[in-house]
Each structure stands twice: as C-alpha cells, then as structure tokens.
Amino acid sequence: MRPNKNILSYFLIPLFVVCCHMESTAQVKFFVAPDGNDLKPGTKEAPLATLTGARDAVRAYKQTNALRSSIEIIVRAGHYEMTEPLVLLPEDGGTSQFPIIYKAEEGSKPQFSGGKKLSGFKVNDEGIWEAKIPECLYYNWRFDQLYVNGKRAVLARTPNNGFLKIGGVKQNIWTRGTGRVAEKAEQVLSFDEANFLSLQGITDEEIENVRFRAYHKWDFTLRFIDKIDRDSARIYTSGQGMKPWNPLFKGGRIVFENYAVALDEAGEWYLNKAGMLYYIPRIGETPENTEIIAPVLENIISVVGDAKNNKLVENIRFEGLAFSHCHYRMPRTGSEPNQAAALINAAIMLEGAKNISFTDCEISRTGQHALWFGKGCSYSKVEHCYLNDLGGGGIYLGDFAPQKGDEHTHNIRLHNNIIQTGGQEFPSAVGVWIGHSSDNEVSHNDIGNFYYSGVSVGWIWGYAESNAKRNQITHNNIHHIGWALLSDMAAVYTLGKSEGTVISNNVVHHVHAYSYGGWGLYTDEGSSDIVMENNLVYSTKTGGFHQHYGENNIIRNNIFAFAKLYQLQCTRVEEHRSFNFERNIVVFDKGVVLQGAWKKIDIHMDNNLYWNTTGDHYVFNGESFADWQKSGHDVNSIIADPYFKDADKYNFKLRNKRNVKNIGFKPFDYELVGVYGKAGWIEKAKLPAAVTKAFDQEVDQNMKEK
Incomplete structure (x- = not known):
C-alpha cells in the first residue's frame, strides 16, 4: 500500500521543526583549563586559559549568534594565577531564560588566585628565610599581606602579643575645614620609657614604612608614622583630624609593625625597601615544602553596570569556583577610622547588576571584604558559599547614602553560607553589612569569629529617612564576636528607621567587647519599627539586648541567657514609645537584670x-522585683524556673512548659538555625576547638582586668 503523501507531510513537517529547534537551542559550552590557551577556540579538546579569555569568547559568539540557550564556561580543576581581574560589562550578561554560567567541571574545585608565588628563598645564619624580589626593587611593587602554606602570615609587629599603651595624645590642626573633623591634622603620641623601649630599634631609613594600629572604641586607626623623637619618646603622624566622638586617647592600645627589629617570632615577615623579603618559618616549614604567595590584584571580579541609565549586567551565575589572594594596599594617607570598615572595597565588586548568583563558591585569604553588591544591584543571591580568612568583612549590601529608583540596591538573598574569620586586617569589619538596601534575606548562615559585629543593618544615625527597610535576618548562627578587642558592638546591630525589618529565630552566643558593649541584639541610634522575636541569645558581656535609642521596636518571645554584667540595657529617654518588651525569658547566674534608664524611658514591659x-x-x-513592678512595669511578669533541660550547658529545650505558659511564651526550635545540607558542610561550619578556647581565654582575661 503506497503511503498517503498528505499523511507523511503531517508527520514530517513537525519533526523537521523539532529537529531545527533542538539544533538552535543546543547547549553552548566553552572550556577553561590550567594548560589552556586563550588563542584556542575553547572547545573540550582545545580549552582556553583564563576567565577573561572565556568572557571574550562568549562576546565573540554573541556577536554572530542569537542567544537561544544558556552558555556554560566549564572550568577544569587546577590552580589559576590571575594577572588581571575578570571585568564583566552589560554586554557580558545573558537573559533570564538563557544565563551565562561560569562553573566548575563536575567533581572539581578550580582555584583562582590573585597572587604571585614567590620563590628563591635561602636560609641565613639566623635561620630566617630571605629572598630578593626584583619587582619590589625595580618597580616599587609592595604587598601588605603574605600567605604561607595557605595561612596568613603576620607582618612583623611589636609587641608580638597584646599591646603597647599610649601615654598621651596631642593634636595640632593644620587645616580646620567646615566639618566636625579637621581636614588635616598632626597627632603626637607620647609613651613612657617601658612602652617606647621596643621602638628604639627603628632605623631612620625605614621610618617612612613603619605603621601603627591604634584601637579605640568601635574602630581603629591604621597609619604610617612621619617621624620619631627618641629623646622625648614621641611618635608623630598626620592625616585627618581625630573624630571627636572616637579619638585616640591616653591609655589606648597600639601596635607598631613593618620594621626589621620587629621580626622576631615564627610566622612573621618583613619586606624592606631594597626588595628583600624575610620570613621566620613555623615548625616543620622548609623552603622545599612551603608555598609562599603575595597578593597582587585588588579585585578578582568586577561587575560594572550602570543602573541609572538602565545598562545592567544581568543573568550571570558562578558555580563551584574558589577565589583567593586579593590584595589590600594601604595608601600613604593610611586608613582613617570608619565604622564597619565601610570605606574599603571587596575582592568581588558589583554595581548595576541584576540576577547575579554565586553558588558553592569560596572566597578566602583576602586583604579586604569578600563580596559587595553595591549601588544598583537587585534580585541576586549568594548560596552555599564559604567565605573565610578575610582581611575585612564577608558580604556587604548597598551604598553609604540612600539611592533612588534603579540605583537602590534590593532583594539580595544570602542563604546557607559560612562566613567566618574576618577582620584580619580591618577588625571593625562585619560578617554581613546592609547599608542603604531593602528587602534582603539573610538566612541560615553561620557567621562567626569577627572582632566587631556579626550582622549590621541600616546606615542612618537618627530619624532621617532611611531606605534600609523590610530586611529579614532569620535562622542564623552568629557567634564568637568581639574577642574583647573593640567596644560598642553586638552580634546583630541596627541603625535608623527600618520599617518591616524582622530579626528572628537566630542563635546568638559568645559576644564580648573590650570595655562597654558586647550585646547580643543592639538597636542603636534611631533604630525603629524593628521586630526581634524567637531569638536565643546567650553568653554575652553586657546584655542580651540593648537599645540606645529608637522608636516602636518590638522585642518578644526571646530567650536571653547568661550575660556577665547586665542582662538587659537601655540608654536614651525620648518622648515617644521606645520599645515593647514582652513574653521573654531572662536567665542568668551573675550580674543585674536591668541597667540604664528603665524607669524613665517610654516602654511597655510585661509578661x-x-x-x-x-x-x-x-x-x-x-531595685527589687517588687519595687520594680510598682513602677507599672512587668506587672504580670514572674520570677520562676523556666525548666530548661540543662541551661548551664546551653541546652535551652524545655522539659516542662508549665511556667513559660504563664507568660504566653511560645517555644521555638532553635536547632533549625545555621547551615544545613551534607554532613561535611555542617562540620565545616564548626570553629576549631583551638579558636573557641582562645576566645574563652580572652574573655576570662578581660573580665579579670575589668
């Protein structure tokens, strides 16, 4: 029987259309390998060598082909020494249906380094390694960080542990200017004989490269010195005037670094003006078994869009890639005190970007922050990423000033990340910083081992309009914050009007400041319309909760446990309702319950x-509890055992709900916080026992001194 032509046409035409569609949407792939070459086509057999080469290959492809499928840049395992940042512009993006994907080959973890491996070390008669770095001598290359076998080495410092104490401070204003801080000034730091003795060995030749770190309140000053007067035991330095609210002061702590006689302990390094690098090895290190890397690039990735003119970089994904060795070079003007280290940049900087994601990535061994979604970023995410050993902070969102329209940063999701061990160069940096940015989600992260705050939300001091609204900080484990180094800090810190912001279901613990401060939850200047509920906060210095001043905050259904000095604090008295404090459990074994302006402040406090x-x-x-109740507060509150299973060992599960029911407390499962997933990922979030032990030792020493 002959087939009917019409019937054949009926079946063959759609089949032809399907085949053509499959061909037009076939996956486009470019390959990158350590032994590749950017002059090659980027096929599996002839891979490219760099991310920049892959970007250029994608650009060339898009110029002659419509984007009918996603484009994958598949990166093979290995070490990649980057000689320039990957810069992505609007033309480098994809579409929501067909994104551009930079991803690790399955089962691999490619390592991208912004540093340079150093070699040629010899051991001198004193056991110190030394190598001549020609680029330093002939091209004035300097680096401020050094990494030895994957660990951050210590720039030669005095003292090796602890601090010197400033004997006195005098300021000579050179240019007043119009602001509260002088535009240009000289500070003269004086010392007693004992504290100045270790500085006598600084030679005249190396004075210009000697730096100091002076710690004061919630910040620190990083500066070069101008001269030393050995007869009067004085150090001269210049830059901006001191901030009246946060100056250097008599008795303040200071460290000097970057000079030859300070090189006296294993793990320290020093680079002199002649380009000679010196390093004292740690136990077991030999020139043969040691990798030494100096950071070169100040950015690893720069995503540069223009939100104001609707020229965005869109729809790019990074998956499974590791980035490290990004440099912070201290300018000759030094680094003036700035809260949250907000004036330094990040290894990965984004502006004018939309739908950008980082998944299963790692950022480590940086001189500055890890990642910053700056002005005009939106609908992006960082998930299941490991950020560690950071010179600055973890992830920063938004800008310093409120931005309008398309330049406002919003809807960034930070989820299931480990953000640990930051502030190694800038101790005032934070784990997650949300400036003028709204509608962000910070959830299920482990944020630990920072010297200032874990999460900072808002960037307005007072009641001026802020667009840091509707931010959700939930189910995070925030811990080992402070280290008794800075003051006036907290695990969760807020500023300004923040309507719709919710801080809930977090576990906050081990928070300790140098002097005042060291709170779990801290609503600072102008913090308003924030809900803090279902949080477990324990082992803090001066309280699980403190409000400096703000309006209409709600603090409810939290557990505050075992602060060392005061359990709860409040400070400024204002005419409006400051906060409501209801259905909370406060457990302690030392100190007082309340400290501050509790009888004068406008609050509702009960149950x-x-x-x-x-x-x-x-x-x-x-006052006693009975006298406190006579003031009209806590009328229906109770003194009663909450019946935790083992509060002394931080087990706050309830073995009996009888008493907590009487205040309307609703139990919450605090074990659901932090990162989740495979066992190895959860294990990685645990700080080493040596770190937590060292934290406890710093806390004990600080409490003895106070």
Missing part, C-alpha cells in the same frame, strides 16, 4: 519570666 540559676538575687535597675 516576662526572670530566673537566677544560682540564688534569689534580682536587681532591677537598683
């Missing part, structure tokens, strides 16, 4: 439970 695990000593701002 709370208080319990001293070691006795019947309860001090409510200098």
